Amino acid sequence: MCKKITAVLLSIVLGAALLTGCGAKGAYPSDDIEVIVPKGAGGGTDTSTRGLLTYMEKNFEGAKFNVTNNPDGGGITGMVQTAEADPDGYVLGAVTVELDMFCFQGKTELTYESFDAIAMPIGAPAALIVQADAPYNSIDEFVAYCQENPGAVQVGNSGAGAIWDIATYLVEQEYGITVSHIPYPNGTADIAAAITGGHIDATLADPSSFMTQIEAGTLKCLGVMSEDRMTLLPEVPTFKEEGHDLVVRAWAALVAPKGLDEESLTALRNAAKAAMESEECKEYFLSQGIEPLDYIGDDAYQVMADDYEMYKKVFETIEFAE
Amino acid sequence: MLNNIAAAIASAASPMTLLLLIVGTGAGILIGAMPGLSVNMGIALLYPLTFAFDGVQGIIMLLGVYCGAIYGGSISAILLNTPGTPASAATTLDGYPMANKMGQPGRALGLSTMGSMFGGVFSAICLMIFAPQLAKVALTFSKAEYFALALFGISIITSVSSGSVLKGLMGGALGLFIGTIGIDAMTGKMRFTFDSTYLIGGISFIPVLIGVFAFSQVLSSVESCYDEKYEKKDVKIDRVFPPFSDLKRVMVTLFRSSLIGTFIGCIPGTGGDISSFICYDQAKKWSKYKENFGNGEPEGIVAPESGNNAVSGGAMIPMLTLGIPGDGATAILLGALMVQGIAPGPLLFTNQPMQVYTIFLGLLLANIVMGCFGFSLIRVFSRVVNVPKEILIPVIFMMTFVGTYSYNHSMTDVYVMVFFGILGYFMNKTQFSMSAIILGIILGGTAEQNFSGALMMSKGSFSIFFTRPICLIFLLISVLSLMSPLYGQTVKKIWKNRKENRKG
Numbered sequence: 084m085c086k087k088i089t090a091v092l093l094s095i096v097l098g099a100a101l102l103t104g105c106g107a108k109g110a111y112p113s114d115d116i117e118v119i120v121p122k123g124a125g126g127g128t129d130t131s132t133r134g135l136l137t138y139m140e141k142n143f144e145g146a147k148f149n150v151t152n153n154p155d156g157g158g159i160t161g162m163v164q165t166a167e168a169d170p171d172g173y174v175l176g177a178v179t180v181e182l183d184m185f186c187f188q189g190k191t192e193l194t195y196e197s198f199d200a201i202a203m204p205i206g207a208p209a210a211l212i213v214q215a216d217a218p219y220n221s222i223d224e225f226v227a228y229c230q231e232n233p234g235a236v237q238v239g240n241s242g243a244g245a246i247w248d249i250a251t252y253l254v255e256q257e258y259g260i261t262v263s264h265i266p267y268p269n270g271t272a273d274i275a276a277a278i279t280g281g282h283i284d285a286t287l288a289d290p291s292s293f294m295t296q297i298e299a300g301t302l303k304c305l306g307v308m309s310e311d312r313m314t315l316l317p318e319v320p321t322f323k324e325e326g327h328d329l330v331v332r333a334w335a336a337l338v339a340p341k342g343l344d345e346e347s348l349t350a351l352r353n354a355a356k357a358a359m360e361s362e363e364c365k366e367y368f369l370s371q372g373i374e375p376l377d378y379i380g381d382d383a384y385q386v387m388a389d390d391y392e393m394y395k396k397v398f399e400t401i402e403f404a405e
Numbered sequence: 406m407l408n409n410i411a412a413a414i415a416s417a418a419s420p421m422t423l424l425l426l427i428v429g430t431g432a433g434i435l436i437g438a439m440p441g442l443s444v445n446m447g448i449a450l451l452y453p454l455t456f457a458f459d460g461v462q463g464i465i466m467l468l469g470v471y472c473g474a475i476y477g478g479s480i481s482a483i484l485l486n487t488p489g490t491p492a493s494a495a496t497t498l499d500g501y502p503m504a505n506k507m508g509q510p511g512r513a514l515g516l517s518t519m520g521s522m523f524g525g526v527f528s529a530i531c532l533m534i535f536a537p538q539l540a541k542v543a544l545t546f547s548k549a550e551y552f553a554l555a556l557f558g559i560s561i562i563t564s565v566s567s568g569s570v571l572k573g574l575m576g577g578a579l580g581l582f583i584g585t586i587g588i589d590a591m592t593g594k595m596r597f598t599f600d601s602t603y604l605i606g607g608i609s610f611i612p613v614l615i616g617v618f619a620f621s622q623v624l625s626s627v628e629s630c631y632d633e634k635y636e637k638k639d640v641k642i643d644r645v646f647p648p649f650s651d652l653k654r655v656m657v658t659l660f661r662s663s664l665i666g667t668f669i670g671c672i673p674g675t676g677g678d679i680s681s682f683i684c685y686d687q688a689k690k691w692s693k694y695k696e697n698f699g700n701g702e703p704e705g706i707v708a709p710e711s712g713n714n715a716v717s718g719g720a721m722i723p724m725l726t727l728g729i730p731g732d733g734a735t736a737i738l739l740g741a742l743m744v745q746g747i748a749p750g751p752l753l754f755t756n757q758p759m760q761v762y763t764i765f766l767g768l769l770l771a772n773i774v775m776g777c778f779g780f781s782l783i784r785v786f787s788r789v790v791n792v793p794k795e796i797l798i799p800v801i802f803m804m805t806f807v808g809t810y811s812y813n814h815s816m817t818d819v820y821v822m823v824f825f826g827i828l829g830y831f832m833n834k835t836q837f838s839m840s841a842i843i844l845g846i847i848l849g850g851t852a853e854q855n856f857s858g859a860l861m862m863s864k865g866s867f868s869i870f871f872t873r874p875i876c877l878i879f880l881l882i883s884v885l886s887l888m889s890p891l892y893g894q895t896v897k898k899i900w901k902n903r904k905e906n907r908k909g
Contacts, residue, residue: 155815156604242591243590263861263864266590266854266861272750272752276750276752279544283862295755
């Protein structure tokens with residue numbers, strides 16, 4: 084009995100201490116900021132978020148970010164956690180392109196509208212990669228080949244219904260061709276092995292896992308699905324240049340739960356802007372094999388909204404194979 | 406090539422890396438020497454620590470733990486007649502008699518140290534020679550071959566579950582079931598998720614591993630603590646370097662066991678425990694001193710110890726080249742590699758040659774460090790067999806929680822770990838094989854995904870599995886190995902009869 088009373092008393096005291104702690108806030112930030120990354124440690128989302136935060140700390144007086152990873156449920160749990168946190172600026176999170184897809188796959192109700200965007204440091208586009216000795220040397224020649232051999236070309240992706248698979252569906256739809264979709268659910272390293280070993284013909288995926296083979300001359304890249312050409316592959320045209328408005332990118336953005344006051348939000352965006360403009364930050368990203376983006380605030384939010392509309396249409400019009 | 410090797414030497418020999426290697430190996434030997442702490446448990450517990458280090462440094466530390474723990478198991482096997490890890494169970498057969506009956510614990514420990522180091526170094530060299538070759542061959546492996554390989558790994562279940570084949574199969578089926586939970590990566594459909602967001606991503610492997618290997622073991626230790634009286638064992642160790650006459654006597658056994666151990670390590674789903682028994686058995690068969698086995702025969706110590714340490718290099722061959730782990734320990738190493746951005750597979754050798762050579766060197770150095778520790782500090786390490794369980798158990802209990810949580814910072818993972826720990830405790834009591842469950846989880850997904858993937862490539866035709874020679878060979882071996890309990894006895898009988906006939 085005595086123990087119970089002590090426990091109750093203790094929790095009251097601790098609770099009160101917490102409340103006073105919250106009340107006594109000065110200029111933002113006066114306390115550590117928690118950042119929830121909805122992916123495991125070491126992946127592209129984690130690396131780029133941590134990288135951005137490291138350089139933001141240097142440009143944001145008094146800020147200290149603590150990253151926690153919560154990859155449960157393929158990232159849904161972590162993103163929901165961020166959305167449901169108090170919008171006081173002390174809980175931020177990373178969201179990924181899956182945010183715009185999960186809601187159409189019945190996995191969650193959450194959409195991009197629950198967040199305010201701070202910055203988007205990474206957005207890897209889908210690239211059409213084929214064997215170097217393949218008989219096609221451009222997107223058009225590849226398409227012509229597919230038209231002559233319907234269903235024969237095998238295109239690797241990282242799992243049915245995942246982003247690179249959707250990119251393949253979009254190409255099929257746009258050009259009116261059919262290919263075989265071959266999933267490699269362990270990720271792009273397996274696709275790279277399969278395409279180098281000649282087991283599949285092509286892939287539409289983030290080119291960073293294929294750079295060594297492209298540089299060694301065993302694979303070649305025919306086109307990328309980004310707005311502009313990539314620094315890593317300056318020779319390769321975009322699908323947009325060729326007159327086909329296909330932009331598929333695996334992005335990750337730093338966001339705050341909706342409702343954060345304008346002042347704090349601006350402070351965060353300015354810090355992110357200063358960080359991403361610094362040379363050392365850019366170098367860090369490139370050393371990690373990531374081509375850094377510089378989308379801040381509304382620019383980042385626009386990408387989240389655009390992709391939401393795109394995937395809405397994708398999931399309405401495309402019938403996925405069972 | 407050459408500058409990659411130079412860079413790898415620079416990276417592996419940097420003071421920080423060497424320090425981590427020494428710490429890892431030392432920790433591994435201690436973990437291995439304490440009865441009740443297994444190799445897998447040691448690696449699983451220290452795994453989260455490696456996130457703190459960049460690149461391959463953390464991996465090298467785990468390699469140290471891996472080698473050290475396999476070796477450490479022999480210390481308590483020899484001194485207490487209790488194997489520190491299952492991999493050293495065969496070492497008790499001759500190690501304990503030599504230490505106890507013959508009163509030569511130092512000689513026994515020296516022989517086991519030498520055997521372990523030789524086996525480990527031998528397999529590390531095999532890894533360096535064969536892995537790059539296999540990687541070239543592995544590029545020709547498509548989904549059909551990967552399916553056959555994974556199936557072969559799973560089929561080993563019937564031989565690892567030494568107790569009951571039926572219980573082994575049940576454990577394997579449970580593992581396969583756990584592997585199906587979550588989004589089906591091939592179709593994107595949900596399976597057994599019951600609207601829980603945690604289950605969408607599937608049940609993570611690490612909590613299950615720590616649960617069934619560590620938590621459940623600690624529960625058993627708590628139980629056995631009650632009827633056990635704490636007895637301090639005084640061990641006097643005379644000399645540690647084995648005399649020349651011993652070296653001469655065990656030379657052939659050393660090579661044979663290292664070769665067998667490396668080969669067994671290559672087979673997905675096997676491990677040090679199987680290897681040590683097979684090596685012991687083979688050593689006895691070929692030995693000139695057959696009658697002396699079981700009474701403190703030097704070959705009987707060297708054979709299982711070189712055999713189980715040789716597994717380390719062997720198990721890394723399929724792990725690095727194919728991304729298929731050879732045993733539970735390499736399964737965790739595989740996870741650690743991916744976290745550090747190193748993607749195992751046939752392209753690893755062309756994409757990240759520097760990291761590959763660093764791992765090779767790390768394994769080699771880990772075995773050498775292990776040997777140096779063994780020969781110089783064996784008196785210190787042999788004291789851990791006297792650590793009372795009252796101290797050990799709470800420490801491990803805490804580490805299972807900390808380790809599980811720090812893996813993903815997920816409290817749900819901790820609940821999963823406790824659930825599987827309690828489940829594992831009861832399954833241990835009823836003689837289920839934990840390895841069978843782990844095998845099912847590790848290889849079930851690989852087998853299934855590659856099976857349906859192969860059918861996608863062949864547009865639904867099953868002929869893809871029978872027209873590719875490598876695939877067909879592995880499928881046939883799988884059937885043979887799965888059925889081995891059915892015909893194993895008959896084959897043994899026929900052999901026996903033949904031998905007797907020849908004698909008569």
